[in-house]
Amino acid sequence: MRLGLIGLGRIGSFHADTLSRLPAVDSLVVTDVVPETTKAVAERVGAAVADSPEALIRGGVDAIVIAAATNAHTELIRAGVDAGIPVFCEKPLSGDLSEAAAIARYVNDSGIPVQVGYPRRFDPAFSAARAAVESGELGWVHTVRSTTLDPAPAPRGYIETSGGIFRDCSVHDFDTVRWVTGREVVEVYATGSAKGDAFFAEFGDVATAATVLTFDDGATAVVSNTRYNPRGYDVRLELHGTGDSVAAGWSDATPLRNLEPDATWPAGPPATFFMDRLASAFHAELDAFTAVVAGQRTSPCTVDDALAVAVIAEAATLSLQQHRPVQINEVRPS
Numbered sequence: 001m002r003l004g005l006i007g008l009g010r011i012g013s014f015h016a017d018t019l020s021r022l023p024a025v026d027s028l029v030v031t032d033v034v035p036e037t038t039k040a041v042a043e044r045v046g047a048a049v050a051d052s053p054e055a056l057i058r059g060g061v062d063a064i065v066i067a068a069a070t071n072a073h074t075e076l077i078r079a080g081v082d083a084g085i086p087v088f089c090e091k092p093l094s095g096d097l098s099e100a101a102a103i104a105r106y107v108n109d110s111g112i113p114v115q116v117g118y119p120r121r122f123d124p125a126f127s128a129a130r131a132a133v134e135s136g137e138l139g140w141v142h143t144v145r146s147t148t149l150d151p152a153p154a155p156r157g158y159i160e161t162s163g164g165i166f167r168d169c170s171v172h173d174f175d176t177v178r179w180v181t182g183r184e185v186v187e188v189y190a191t192g193s194a195k196g197d198a199f200f201a202e203f204g205d206v207a208t209a210a211t212v213l214t215f216d217d218g219a220t221a222v223v224s225n226t227r228y229n230p231r232g233y234d235v236r237l238e239l240h241g242t243g244d245s246v247a248a249g250w251s252d253a254t255p256l257r258n259l260e261p262d263a264t265w266p267a268g269p270p271a272t273f274f275m276d277r278l279a280s281a282f283h284a285e286l287d288a289f290t291a292v293v294a295g296q297r298t299s300p301c302t303v304d305d306a307l308a309v310a311v312i313a314e315a316a317t318l319s320l321q322q323h324r325p326v327q328i329n330e331v332r333p334s
């Protein structure tokens with residue numbers, strides 16, 4: 001199959017490498033608004049160049065992968081859907097909830113398969129956690145803890161268009177806890193701090209956040225995020241139930257210094273970059289997308305999943321601003 005890749009920044013450039021190595025991908029065509037970036041990535045991975053997303057789609061591709069900045073996602077999804085080809089789009093659908101709801105409706109009405117990029121769904125330990133819930137071996141899961149700690153903030157320009165920490169970073173945790181437990185969130189309480197680079201406060205964003213989610217069965221999740229964790233890129237999940245307790249993201253690469261006197265774990269070196277920590281998940285995610293394009297499976301992360309996560313992020317943003325618990329029904333688009 002011939003795939004088109006739109007947006008070649010941090011993640012797009014990484015996806016270019018992965019896509020060029022996938023067995024199902026015969027050829028790749030790439031584009032970015034910055035022509036030098038397009039040229040450099042195309043040369044590196046042996047891809048063809050298109051001058052614009054429109055030219056890329058017009059040139060004839062079997063599907064597109066969107067890794068452009070968040071504020072370009074809905075327009076590019078619409079372009080793929082209008083061309084009648086499957087779309088993979090990086091999270092989030094949009095920085096704006098009503099725009100996310102509109103594009104989800106548009107996709108659902110079209111019947112075109114769209115997969116949204118939540119790579120933890122393809123991490124072996126996170127998948128095993130989900131299987132443990134489904135099998136019943138954990139009993140009633142009453143407590144979930146989900147953590148995403150970035151070593152350092154992304155550049156100012158990225159933060160400016162990211163939609164804020166809940167829509168940009170915490171969404172990975174929100175998707176994980178919803179997917180792993182199979183439960184819907186009904187209430188959100190979030191707090192946070194802008195301490196760090198001045199641009200967080202300038203954009204009305206926070207650099208560190210804690211969110212408490214209440215599920216429809218009364219269970220609770222605690223989500224923890226920061227842009228300042230220089231020890232490493234820390235992605236962990238804990239599930240505690242009446243039958244057992246399990247964890248994902250605990251390995252010798254877990255970026256924590258264990259202060260127990262006799263501890264030999266974690267032995268290190270710590271994971272420092274999300275692309276290293278989740279490399280196999282990103283590969284499996286795009287491999288799954290080629291199966292979606294080939295009609296061999298349905299989307300493993302639909303626009304409805306992404307919209308449910310966007311609603312949680314909206315509730316968290318409102319909760320932080322108003323310093324109160326927010327019911328999901330208050331923010332759910334009609």
Ligand SMILES: NC(=O)c1ccc[n+]([C@@H]2O[C@H](COP(=O)([O-])OP(=O)(O)OC[C@H]3O[C@@H](n4cnc5c(N)ncnc54)[C@H](O)[C@@H]3O)[C@@H](O)[C@H]2O)c1
Nearest residue numbers: 007008009010011012032033067068069070072090091117
């Ligand atoms: N799933 C994940 O774990 C994950 C990780 C990182 C980023 N992301 C998402 O991927 C997206 C990109 O993030 P990034 O870190 O690579 O950002 P980035 O700023 O490094 O790169 C964005 C690129 O998109 C290009 N671009 C912007 N608008 C475009 C358009 N209309 N057409 C073509 N190219 C366009 C920019 O020139 C830039 O090269 C964001 O939406 C982000 O949320 C997801």
